[in-house]
Amino acid sequence: MKRSRTLLTGIITLAIASSAIGGVAAQHDHNHGHGTPEASPMAEHDMASMDLSMGAAYFTITNNGDEADRLVSVTTDMAEAVEIHEVTMDNNVMEMSPLHDGLEIPAGEEVSLEPSGYHIMLIGITESLIAGEEYDLTLTFEHAGDVTLTVPILRTESDDNEGTAGPVEAGDLVIDGIWSRQAPKIDSGMGDMDMGTPVASPASTPQS
Amino acid sequence: MSTESPVPPAKRSSPAPWIIGVSVLAVIAIAASAWWFLLRPEPHEFQYGSYDPSDVAPELQGAVDQHGEPFSFSDYRGKVVFVYFGYTHCPDACPATLDEFMEVKENLGDDAKDVAFVMITVDPSRDSPERMTEYLDFWDPEFYGVSMSQEDTESVTRAWNIYFAYQDKNSQGGYLVDHEVSSFVIDKDGSKRLTYPLGADTKTMASDAEFLLNE
Numbered sequence: 001m002k003r004s005r006t007l008l009t010g011i012i013t014l015a016i017a018s019s020a021i022g023g024v025a026a027q028h029d030h031n032h033g034h035g036t037p038e039a040s041p042m043a044e045h046d047m048a049s050m051d052l053s054m055g056a057a058y059f060t061i062t063n064n065g066d067e068a069d070r071l072v073s074v075t076t077d078m079a080e081a082v083e084i085h086e087v088t089m090d091n092n093v094m095e096m097s098p099l100h101d102g103l104e105i106p107a108g109e110e111v112s113l114e115p116s117g118y119h120i121m122l123i124g125i126t127e128s129l130i131a132g133e134e135y136d137l138t139l140t141f142e143h144a145g146d147v148t149l150t151v152p153i154l155r156t157e158s159d160d161n162e163g164t165a166g167p168v169e170a171g172d173l174v175i176d177g178i179w180s181r182q183a184p185k186i187d188s189g190m191g192d193m194d195m196g197t198p199v200a201s202p203a204s205t206p207q208s
Numbered sequence: 209m210s211t212e213s214p215v216p217p218a219k220r221s222s223p224a225p226w227i228i229g230v231s232v233l234a235v236i237a238i239a240a241s242a243w244w245f246l247l248r249p250e251p252h253e254f255q256y257g258s259y260d261p262s263d264v265a266p267e268l269q270g271a272v273d274q275h276g277e278p279f280s281f282s283d284y285r286g287k288v289v290f291v292y293f294g295y296t297h298c299p300d301a302c303p304a305t306l307d308e309f310m311e312v313k314e315n316l317g318d319d320a321k322d323v324a325f326v327m328i329t330v331d332p333s334r335d336s337p338e339r340m341t342e343y344l345d346f347w348d349p350e351f352y353g354v355s356m357s358q359e360d361t362e363s364v365t366r367a368w369n370i371y372f373a374y375q376d377k378n379s380q381g382g383y384l385v386d387h388e389v390s391s392f393v394i395d396k397d398g399s400k401r402l403t404y405p406l407g408a409d410t411k412t413m414a415s416d417a418e419f420l421l422n423e
């Protein structure tokens with residue numbers, strides 16, 4: 001009992017130490033200052049992102065062919081834009097990056113898009129993604145061409161692919177375990193602001 | 209020793225009952241220890257990360273909930289509080305965590321009335337209280353969506369050792385926010401007690417909360 005407590009204390013100390021390092025990194029990494037509108041993270045081109053609501057779709061792609069294929073783009077009527085994102089996790093810190101060159105599906109391999117991994121990011125969903133409903137998503141592959149998936153919206157990730165759609169074949173590719181997570185389309189926010197004036201965000205309110 | 213001197217010699221010559229008494233006590237002590245260490249029911253074990261109960265949860269600064277009402281952890285003494293640092297433009301981890309909080313709340317049943325679920329935005333520039341209202345209404349209007357000024361957000365997250373960083377990666381969704389995706393639990397006394405990685409078992413989270421409520 002004492003040993004396990006010592007072990008636990010050790011683990012906690014490690015966790016605190018490592019998160020403290022993260023905290024220090026946060027201070028250095030923040031590319032903005034403290035509470036001034038000029039130094040807020042809001043770059044001008046980001047103004048357009050203010051009102052956007054996001055969604056995510058997941059599936060696995062198996063390449064049964066002899067050559068690699070590449071998921072180059074994704075489109076849907078459900079969103080203003082779609083990107084393929086990679087997620088990396090480092091010490092419980094999640095980092096997302098758009099894959100501007102698409103996602104390679106190596107020959108004979110399976111690539112999973114799943115929570116905390118790759119995902120299809122729906123940018124600016126046009127309506128809320130409601131569990132129980134579904135929408136169409138068109139994938140464009142370099143070799144296999146276009147394939148349209150019907151994506152069921154689920155409330156949460158299931159352990160046994162329950163409720164997911166597929167398999168769908170496209171040339172040598174098989175797409176399975178297709179689903180999207182529920183997400184709200186947010187209508188309010190900053191949309192009613194005069195976009196020509198400086199951003200009236202919490203960051204720009206007077207600091208005490 | 210001085211108290212023993214008036215004891216009659218007759219009693220001193222037969223110390224057996226005293227020795228028997230001590231022996232019996234010793235046996236009871238050993239048996240009790242054995243029971244305590246070997247046979248007692250397992251105490252509640254936290255399966256994920258736990259902190260020293262004296263580790264006070266850093267207080268928020270100038271925080272408002274999604275309705276614009278002041279929000280501080282000190283108003284929730286006597287309750288158990290789940291805390292998550294996220295942002296509403298987050299497509300993956302934040303919805304997943306709120307889905308988890310929904311499940312925890314369902315698992316808690318009636319005890320849920322003594323448990324608060326709080327999402328603190330690390331992106332106050334984009335997450336107005338109005339936006340937080342709509343976002344959280346989608347999951348549960350009883351969840352709290354808390355925002356602070358940029359400066360206070362940075363100060364509070366530093367106190368919590370929460371990492372976040374804004375990244376312009378040329379996404380059409382605007383800048384992305386690298387952020388800590390663990391959630392935390394504050395106990396009835398205001399101490400930071402538990403932490404869960406994304407994807408933790410929601411039944412375990414609920415039973416941990418029940419344990420903390422009954423402490």
